[in-house]
Amino acid sequence: MTKSYRDLLREARAEIREVSTAEAELAAERGASLLDVREEAEWEQGHVTGARHISKSYIEQEIEALAPDHAAPIVLYCAGGIRSLFASQTLAGMGYTDVASMSGGFQAWKSEGRAWSQPTVLSADQKQRYSRHLLIPEVGAEGQARLLDSKALFIGAGGLGSPAMLYLAAAGVGTIGVVDFDVVDASNLQRQVIHRTDRIGVKKTVSATQTIAELNPDVRVVAHEEMLGEDNVERLIDGYDVIFDGTDTFETRYTLNDAAVRAGIPVVHASVFRFEGQLTVFKPHEGPCYRCLYPTPPPPELAPGCSVAGVLGVVPGVMGLLQATEGLKVLLDIGDSLSGRLLIYDALDGAFSELQLQRDPRCPACGDGEVTTPAGEGVFTLPTTPATTTGVNA
Amino acid sequence: MTAVRIPPVLRAQAGNQKKVEVAGATVGEALDSLLDQYPGLREQILTEDGSLNRFVNVYVNGRDVRYEQELATPVGGQDEVILLPAMAGGR
Numbered sequence: 241m242t243k244s245y246r247d248l249l250r251e252a253r254a255e256i257r258e259v260s261t262a263e264a265e266l267a268a269e270r271g272a273s274l275l276d277v278r279e280e281a282e283w284e285q286g287h288v289t290g291a292r293h294i295s296k297s298y299i300e301q302e303i304e305a306l307a308p309d310h311a312a313p314i315v316l317y318c319a320g321g322i323r324s325l326f327a328s329q330t331l332a333g334m335g336y337t338d339v340a341s342m343s344g345g346f347q348a349w350k351s352e353g354r355a356w357s358q359p360t361v362l363s364a365d366q367k368q369r370y371s372r373h374l375l376i377p378e379v380g381a382e383g384q385a386r387l388l389d390s391k392a393l394f395i396g397a398g399g400l401g402s403p404a405m406l407y408l409a410a411a412g413v414g415t416i417g418v419v420d421f422d423v424v425d426a427s428n429l430q431r432q433v434i435h436r437t438d439r440i441g442v443k444k445t446v447s448a449t450q451t452i453a454e455l456n457p458d459v460r461v462v463a464h465e466e467m468l469g470e471d472n473v474e475r476l477i478d479g480y481d482v483i484f485d486g487t488d489t490f491e492t493r494y495t496l497n498d499a500a501v502r503a504g505i506p507v508v509h510a511s512v513f514r515f516e517g518q519l520t521v522f523k524p525h526e527g528p529c530y531r532c533l534y535p536t537p538p539p540p541e542l543a544p545g546c547s548v549a550g551v552l553g554v555v556p557g558v559m560g561l562l563q564a565t566e567g568l569k570v571l572l573d574i575g576d577s578l579s580g581r582l583l584i585y586d587a588l589d590g591a592f593s594e595l596q597l598q599r600d601p602r603c604p605a606c607g608d609g610e611v612t613t614p615a616g617e618g619v620f621t622l623p624t625t626p627a628t629t630t631g632v633n634a
Numbered sequence: 635m636t637a638v639r640i641p642p643v644l645r646a647q648a649g650n651q652k653k654v655e656v657a658g659a660t661v662g663e664a665l666d667s668l669l670d671q672y673p674g675l676r677e678q679i680l681t682e683d684g685s686l687n688r689f690v691n692v693y694v695n696g697r698d699v700r701y702e703q704e705l706a707t708p709v710g711g712q713d714e715v716i717l718l719p720a721m722a723g724g725r
Contacts, residue, residue: 490720511721512721513641513642513643513721514642515642516641516642518721533691533720534688534689534691534720535688536688536689537689537720538678538687538689538690538719538720549642549643582718593696594696595693595696595697595698595716595718596693596696596697596698597698598698598700598701
């Protein structure tokens with residue numbers, strides 16, 4: 241016995257629940273997944289905001305990665321409502337129990353003025369270059385486009401900044417800012433892998449720009465050949481999505497911290513000493529800031545830097561790459577960041593350990609005016625204290 | 635006895651040891667025991683009036699004692715005390 245297209249359509253309509261665009265919008269607000277089953281070229285022309293995409297021809301292969309829970313509500317749509325009906329049948333056949341097809345499809349959705357967006361389209365070269373990212377559901381084309389639109393600022397193109405910058409450039413973070421006023425020295429090359437022997441004496445910003453340009457032409461490097469200070473910090477950090485702290489003086493670190501808190505920009509912080517490194521993320525008002533951790537700097541004679549104490553070259557390499565990892569997580573908004581946690585790496589022991597960091601409600605940089613009285617006496621709020629105060633520069 | 639982990643920046647003043655066993659039932663007593671053994675650490679850790687320097691944090695089993703009972707935080711047995719001064723080095 242043969243079946244016509246009309247027979248198949250009638251069977252599908254009998255089996256699958258159809259919903260209107262308004263009902264689909266409501267379902268999405270209540271947590272249902274919207275799944276676009278059109279071809280990739282159609283998706284790239286524009287799609288329902290917040291929808292995910294699997295072409296109908298790949299739906300059997302890819303749906304379980306996207307929707308592992310077979311009982312979760314899913315609304316499928318295509319251009320006009322026919323392909324999504326047949327794709328819904330496939331999902332029902334796989335045991336998905338709460339599947340609906342949106343009648344009228346994207347055409348109706350768009351003509352009714354409901355929210356849709358056009359994704360940043362990756363070029364053929366970019367699809368090839370970032371193919372391993374595109375395979376990861378947490379990154380994908382959307383995440384990669386987000387990275388290409390992102391701006392990361394490095395304070396220092398040194399031991400921590402070098403490896404972190406190389407990997408962020410490789411990952412396709414579209415804009416990389418570098419604040420450094422130094423020139424490449426022979427003693428840098430043991431760990432500052434973005435520089436080269438034939439660039440000794442060349443400005444670090446110039447050297448870093450050259451290496452990144454050779455690695456990935458998608459990345460624009462913005463060189464800030466100046467020393468970060470109170471007078472320029474706001475201008476330097478303006479517009480960046482994340483900041484990598486590779487500073488080597490306390491003065492710079494406090495200046496950066498206070499300005500980043502005021503601007504609401506997360507700072508991925510690391511420091512190294514001989515065989516050890518520390519790492520955390522300072523997310524303004526979500527977790528502690530550097531001043532919560534250390535309200536005042538130590539006197540200079542009690543805190544030697546690398547130039548005095550020395551460092552095993554790979555240690556800033558390890559810590560810089562952990563910084564890069566945390567930075568990508570911040571940019572992609574995935575995973576659990578190290579905000580509120582300090583990770584310590586001991587290279588000689590081959591061990592990582594973790595400490596809990598607390599936000600100080602009385603912090604002069606990020607405190608929210610809530611002052612905790614000694615135990616047992618309760619908490620009160622100072623109503624006149626502003627949410628962010630300019631930090632006391634210690 | 636409680637183990638106090640000495641951070642790399644302070645090891646020169648602590649006989650180049652990574653861990654020092656100390657006596658005492660509180661963080662304050664444990665630090666006194668440590669400073670008796672290594673007096674050179676004193677100015678790094680305590681102020682002249684005997685409270686903790688603000689550029690050094692002390693953790694007991696991963697928790698900051700400032701949010702516990704400060705120097706009165708009890709220690710003993712398997713507890714691990716970690717000293718964590720602010721570190722400068724980035725480059």
